[in-house]
Amino acid sequence: MSADESIRPGGSARLAGVGPPGAVGGEAKLEPPNRPGGAAVWSPSVTPPIGVELSEEQALAVAFRHLAEIGFAENMAGHITWQPDGRTEMLVNPWGLWWAELTASDICVVDTDARVIRGRWDVTPAIHIHTELHRARSDARVVVHNHPYYVSLMASLQSPPELVHQTGALFLDDLCFVDTYDGEVDTAARAAELAERIGGANVAILASHGVIAMGRTLAEAVYRSATIERVCKLAYHVMLAGRTPTPMKRSDMAGMQASLIERAADVYWAGAARMTIKTDRQVLD
Numbered sequence: 001m002s003a004d005e006s007i008r009p010g011g012s013a014r015l016a017g018v019g020p021p022g023a024v025g026g027e028a029k030l031e032p033p034n035r036p037g038g039a040a041v042w043s044p045s046v047t048p049p050i051g052v053e054l055s056e057e058q059a060l061a062v063a064f065r066h067l068a069e070i071g072f073a074e075n076m077a078g079h080i081t082w083q084p085d086g087r088t089e090m091l092v093n094p095w096g097l098w099w100a101e102l103t104a105s106d107i108c109v110v111d112t113d114a115r116v117i118r119g120r121w122d123v124t125p126a127i128h129i130h131t132e133l134h135r136a137r138s139d140a141r142v143v144v145h146n147h148p149y150y151v152s153l154m155a156s157l158q159s160p161p162e163l164v165h166q167t168g169a170l171f172l173d174d175l176c177f178v179d180t181y182d183g184e185v186d187t188a189a190r191a192a193e194l195a196e197r198i199g200g201a202n203v204a205i206l207a208s209h210g211v212i213a214m215g216r217t218l219a220e221a222v223y224r225s226a227t228i229e230r231v232c233k234l235a236y237h238v239m240l241a242g243r244t245p246t247p248m249k250r251s252d253m254a255g256m257q258a259s260l261i262e263r264a265a266d267v268y269w270a271g272a273a274r275m276t277i278k279t280d281r282q283v284l285d
């Protein structure tokens, strides 16, 4: 696979048979139109709320705890940054605390050049991955980065996950594989280069390293983060099974993608927040 190729169905030899309309097998072939999905088909009249009004710091602390709980965090590595709409500063976790132990009062605030402007702890230069993505992508209000196990496994195999199960539709035309590893991204210049390679994708898997997931909201970014780890775990086990999966139709995946991001992301987040707060209310301190 070439550098930084967006992962589309059919984007690798293992996925032959599914691809952009008219491109299957190199022969002209009409795909059915995309199935509608998401809010265009159905929206709930009511959804279960979090039940607590959360400050930005509290919401972010809950996000760290939840992603740690589901195995997304390699102890204290990685960051979540949140640049709220209309503002330039970013809320972020400090260096040295595990995601599983963060509380709201641990959250720091950095400016666009990664200088700490509020908070009681320090932040590592690796934060440049985030500052430069926020600079390049006005739609990416939340950026999550860590080294979850199954994403890291696929990243180490240089093998981005095949999208062979409906949950993988979330990443249709929205997953970038950065296929070179060149050490720590610890300067703004290196991070800006990485952001350029990622382009408009909301999720990027970094060879031999980990993953970056983005969203317009905290809910979207957390949902994409949790889901890419699950998709990589499933893809790895499909590889172990040693059989060729039956590809999904691109037209079906398009509708499912809309349903996942428009219907599932917010309710996933609300449930994650409820359970996290119930487990340890001190996360809000």
Ligand SMILES: [Zn+2]
Binding pocket: 077, 078, 145, 146, 147, 209, 210
């Ligand atoms: Zn990293």
